[in-house]
Amino acid sequence: MTQTQTRPTAREKLLAAAVQLVREKGYDATSVDSLCENAGVTKGAFFHHFKSKDELAIAATQFWTENAAQLFAKAEYNKFEDPLDQLIGYVDFRLQLVHGSTLPECTCLLGTMVQEKFETSPAIRDACYEGIHFHAAEVGKMIAAAKALHAPHASWNVENLGLYTQAVIQGAFVLAKAKNDVTLAADMILHLRRYIELLFHHAKED
């Protein structure tokens, strides 16, 4: 949110409600009524903007992905000159986000929703993958630049490592939720940091 932003529309309030409630309760447990109540809008307004809860869910994945893109675009790590410093800075920023949040706040709408709906709603599943893949590809740009500079002959694949950063973060959230302890997510993400360091350290030896 920027200071110049105007007041949220009913559509935006419903998107924000979906992000909040689905992360807290899951998708099937989130009713249209509870979405309207949370957003402070009428059911008429809901169906004016969205044909169904599924349509809202898909729009929410885009809303989520755009908000995340803005958050990461303005983060400090982008200012580092060396792309490997940027990449490590990205991981540190993820750690920072985890430390400042409650569990439902810090976890991922896409990863949560896809666990529940991957088999029963291909449209929601694909929308979740689009968002995860978009973010992984942004991280992949830093990885590609860092590899070109520091590990040009390493055998690992850039796109795959980009996806792996997201797999670790998603898995970190699953374990943190199970333990009801947000610091466990940070412990897990620290292993990702060490892995990236080892991959590049190892490349320098070769």
Added chain:
Amino acid sequence: MTQTQTRPTAREKLLAAAVQLVREKGYDATSVDSLCENAGVTKGAFFHHFKSKDELAIAATQFWTENAAQLFAKAEYNKFEDPLDQLIGYVDFRLQLVHGSTLPECTCLLGTMVQEKFETSPAIRDACYEGIHFHAAEVGKMIAAAKALHAPHASWNVENLGLYTQAVIQGAFVLAKAKNDVTLAADMILHLRRYIELLFHHAKED
């Protein structure tokens, strides 16, 4: 399942139905009716064995954890002499399980259910963590033995690395579900394999 096993009881059929349906559809979308239908038992039988769907879910986490323990206990990797070979063999066995399965089959009941219920059902959440922690501790035994032999001075923590193996596997499932591609889970787990190799390789240099 062993050949000497008797026919499953109504209770066992309901547990197996919960494992199957929750992984496919999620917890809230799985009704008591659909559990009874899948198990081929009456609703009377359901409530004879379980007070509620939540009680079945918690029993299913124990059923799941016990079945997994049996599966891993008889796997080939246990025969390796060197605990580091056992640990790498464990990861290879996880890869083998992924390659031979459909997505709902190869993924984890505990990780799926906890994503949905961590905030709204503390009892289900704790039961999921118990199962994940039990398995992580089994992997932790191999890690502890491998560390004592090959990396006694390494600074990383054994229990944490055990949990990390499970975080990666859970996150691998989330991404594979999103992409609707089971091979992506294998790609992610191969990074875990490389991380373990690098951790121990790095320790030998010190």
